[in-house]
Amino acid sequence: xxxxxxxxxxxxxxxxxxxxxxxxxxxxxxxxxxxxxxxxxxxxxxxxxxxxxxxxxxxxxxxxxxxxxxxxxxxxxxxxxxxxxxxxxxxxxxxxxxxxxxxxxxxxxxxxxxxxxxxxxxxxxxxxxxxxxxxxxxxxxxxxxxxxxxxxxxxxxxxxxxxxxxxxxxxxxxxxxxxxxxxxxxxxxxxxxxxxxxxxxxxxxxxxxxxxxxxxxxxxxxxxxxxxxxxxxxxxxxxxxxxxxxxxxxxxxxxxxxxxxxx
Amino acid sequence: xxxxxxxxxxxxxxxxxxxxxxxxxxxxxxxxxxxxxxxxxxxxxxxxxxxxxxxxxxxxxxxxxxxxxxxxxxxxxxxxxxxxxxxxxxxxxxxxxxxxxxxxxxxxxxxxxxxxxxxxxxxxxxxxxxxxxxxxxxxxxxxxxxxxxxxxxxxxxxxxxxxxxxxxxxxxxxxxxxxxxxxxxxxxxxxxxxxxxxxxxxxxxxxxxxxxxxxxxxxxxxxxxxxxxxxxxxxxxxxxxxxxxxxxxxxxxxxxxxxxxx
Numbered sequence: 039x040x041x042x043x044x045x046x047x048x049x050x051x052x053x054x055x056x057x058x059x060x061x062x063x064x065x066x067x068x069x070x071x072x073x074x075x076x077x078x079x080x081x082x083x084x085x086x087x088x089x090x091x092x093x094x095x096x097x098x099x100x101x102x103x104x105x106x107x108x109x110x111x112x113x114x115x116x117x118x119x120x121x122x123x124x125x126x127x128x129x130x131x132x133x134x135x136x137x138x139x140x141x142x143x144x145x146x147x148x149x150x151x152x153x154x155x156x157x158x159x160x161x162x163x164x165x166x167x168x169x170x171x172x173x174x175x176x177x178x179x180x181x182x183x184x185x186x187x188x189x190x191x192x193x194x195x196x197x198x199x200x201x202x203x204x205x206x207x208x209x210x211x212x213x214x215x216x217x218x219x220x221x222x223x224x225x226x227x228x229x230x231x232x233x234x235x236x237x238x239x240x241x242x243x244x245x246x247x248x249x250x251x252x253x254x255x256x257x258x259x260x261x262x263x264x265x266x267x268x269x270x271x272x273x274x275x276x277x278x279x280x281x282x283x284x285x286x287x288x289x290x291x292x293x294x295x296x297x298x299x300x301x
Numbered sequence: 302x303x304x305x306x307x308x309x310x311x312x313x314x315x316x317x318x319x320x321x322x323x324x325x326x327x328x329x330x331x332x333x334x335x336x337x338x339x340x341x342x343x344x345x346x347x348x349x350x351x352x353x354x355x356x357x358x359x360x361x362x363x364x365x366x367x368x369x370x371x372x373x374x375x376x377x378x379x380x381x382x383x384x385x386x387x388x389x390x391x392x393x394x395x396x397x398x399x400x401x402x403x404x405x406x407x408x409x410x411x412x413x414x415x416x417x418x419x420x421x422x423x424x425x426x427x428x429x430x431x432x433x434x435x436x437x438x439x440x441x442x443x444x445x446x447x448x449x450x451x452x453x454x455x456x457x458x459x460x461x462x463x464x465x466x467x468x469x470x471x472x473x474x475x476x477x478x479x480x481x482x483x484x485x486x487x488x489x490x491x492x493x494x495x496x497x498x499x500x501x502x503x504x505x506x507x508x509x510x511x512x513x514x515x516x517x518x519x520x521x522x523x524x525x526x527x528x529x530x531x532x533x534x535x536x537x538x539x540x541x542x543x544x545x546x547x548x549x550x551x552x553x554x555x556x557x558x559x560x561x562x563x
């Protein structure tokens with residue numbers, strides 16, 4: 039693919055995570071290894087409880103691994119850092135701030151203040167077509183709009199890697215499709231390294247260059263599938279024979295894991 | 302059909318008109334109470350009650366009573382808040398503080414203030430001091446519990462979101478926890494105002510020389526029900542006024558909330 043380099047961006051090195059629960063130890067992740075390259079779009083699919091979100095939290099520095107290390111640009115991750123931005127499923131907008139001020143929060147944390155922050159915030163809002171809602175409060179927005187603001191805020195922090203934790207999981211099918219297209223457009227332009235968690239196999243294939251399939255608890259990487267469908271991808275891509283073939287392949291593996299969970 | 306029609310009519314009447322209707326209905330009930338022999342002695346009619354109030358103003362005690370009560374109420378209320386805010390935050394953050402203080406608060410909260418008033422008088426003597434202490438205790442207990450709930454219930458995801466955007470602990474406290482807790486603080490402020498007033502009678506049973514609560518008890522000696530009722534109504538009006546001022550503040554400061562508390 040043109041413009042793609044093979045610089046290693048994230049290295050997940052033998053990550054293991056054990057939670058101490060009332061019923062004893064629960065192994066959430068067991069020996070996860072993965073290399074993610076600059077400009078790559080990675081999607082992770084797997085049954086609920088397979089530790090996908092835990093893995094994302096460890097990469098973000100919000101959770102500590104029991105053993106193993108995550109490297110970002112070759113440096114071991116020890117906590118949160120602005121090189122890694124996160125988009126949460128629950129939007130996580132500050133309800134007491136207007137849309138614009140939510141985006142400005144990210145800018146101010148980077149040391150951009152006042153007028154400059156306001157102007158920049160409007161630019162980021164323009165990217166998600168929400169300039170008109172700059173002075174609205176989150177409660178006045180639909181779910182899709184809230185997530186657009188959250189994406190704009192994540193971009194405003196100017197991270198090198200975008201970590202997205204089922205960002206469209208709470209949205210209706212139509213809005214979800216629309217946000218997928220918007221995200222694809224943005225990514226095709228800036229090729230920001232993206233680590234995207236979903237339980238929706240269609241979503242994973244339409245977005246990603248590589249789909250990581252995780253096994254049921256304890257979470258391990260079961261398979262990595264290269265999505266050899268060229269960009270630009272559109273919603274019509276979902277009708278193509280190759281898409282359906284890949285979907286079949288991935289879905290059957292994920293389904294096995296669902297059955298595993300039900301046992 | 303009929304009830305449906307009625308309902309739609311009721312929902313078309315604006316809130317302010319309903320308030321007028323409610324007050325009018327209350328006046329009717331009051332009037333009925335004043336003419337029913339069994340209740341008439343305790344509920345003199347509107348005219349007699351106003352006359353009772355005027356009599357107290359003429360005697361020169363009414364303004365003295367109201368200012369004395371307001372000083373106690375605001376003094377105790379303010380002190381209660383000033384203590385409750387840091388204690389609630391410490392309880393939310395430090396498990397030992399929470400585990401030691403919480404049982405105390407739950408224990409004392411269920412004791413009517415009137416019960417421990419004599420003990421406070423023994424320690425603090427009579428006059429302004431015990432009044433303020435009693436109201437402070439009552440306000441502290443209510444406000445501390447409410448603010449604590451607020452700090453504990455701050456959405457974890459918001460803190461995470463701030464952290465990944467590069468916020469320091471100080472940023473998180475000032476820019477996330479403080480605003481997220483504000484609605485609970487304002488609720489605490491409102492509940493505290495109500496508690497301060499309801500504790501007034503107990504507070505003023507500490508040998509006060511003036512005060513709305515003290516006067517009602519004094520008038521009780523002579524069964525002078527008109528000024529008593531007038532004073533009861535005044536306490537109620539102060540409560541409604543305080544409540545509305547705080548509600549206005551809430552709307553101004555926390556209008557961003559998804560759910561409005563009633």
